[in-house]
Amino acid sequence: MSAHKSPDSSRRSDRSRRAICDAALALVGEVGYARTTIEGIAARAGVGKQTIYRWWPSKAAVLMEAFLDMGARQAEEAGEGGEYGIPDTGDLAADLKLVLRATVDELNDPVTEAPTRALTAEGIIDPALGARFVENLLEPQLQLYVTRLRAAQEAGEVRADVDPRIALELLIAPLAHRWLLRTLPLTHAYADAVVDHALRGLTVRP
Template sequence: MATQKSTQVPDVTRRSARSRRAIYDAALALVAEAGYPRTTIEGIAARAGVGKQTIYRWWSSKAEVLLEAFLDLQEQAVEAQGQQDTYAIPDTGDLAADLKAVLRATVDQLYDPKFEAPSRALAAEGVVNEQLGREFVAKLLEPSLQLYVDRLRAAQEAGHVRPEVDPRIALELFVSPVAQRWLQYTAPISYDYTDSLVDYALYGITPR
């Protein structure tokens, strides 16, 4: 008696998703272990257990692989925390406390080994790779900065910030020093440091 051959079609979508996940994990791991300069497409492919052609079918460079892997890593972090809005800044009615809380969370992420190596690599590569730099700003920095703008505008509406203040400029008073210190390794970033930035930005440095 002849047996009927299976007509089940392989799930290409699921296989592609598994390959992408393996490539993301491999790229992030290699950058953390060997550094960005020593990370290669060949190394990522070998670590992920895929062929180089698979990677080049989806990305044109290791920088693009790392950027997408890092974006995915952040999405996973948000999902793990059960947040609906990416890194939403709380609005408790106390602007200083809310800004201090979110900056402390930023410090924790900056020094988290999972995030530190890839984010440093992307920031550095974005300086010399113009296309990557634009994507890094548009996909990673701008969404976060807009959350600060929204929170400061809410504070303006509540009368906690002067109406003539430009929120986009104001946020640089506490965000930019953190980024500069972290990128240049000038000094450690502590909670006391970020708390002081908020106090100085909101209340100034002249006698009250």
């Protein structure tokens, strides 16, 4: 007769953690961040609220963890090993348009739009959360642009005196501005135009 084995607590905890993360994303998307509560997340996930408080200090922290977890799962499913890259086909404009179009789709995705807006807003109010948001979610993506722009510099496509950090802001900031303020629709055509304007500049050249 085999010896009795106790349940694997680490597996049980991981299942609970994922259930909590999924519940947080779902609730923010359904009722908004302001109306999402720890109690609501716990009920949706099928756990006690003390379980959430034991692992996270606030619902913003839960939402942050949920985003990181979702990104890791998407990368795993895509076979990227945890990080997405920017293609290098030798055509910088085409590569940037491809990535910015994907960014437009992500920002417009109803599954992630509300949680992303909530984290962005909370990051402005809470400097510590904002710093974590930048460090864990934004900075890894921005570094991909730096890497691609530096490769373009080495290939002679981009001037050697261009600062990649400033250059990437010319690409990312317009999308973020339009998305945050909802001034005009965020579309693929707009993303393409941003790339064209950033790469060609505004002044007439001889």
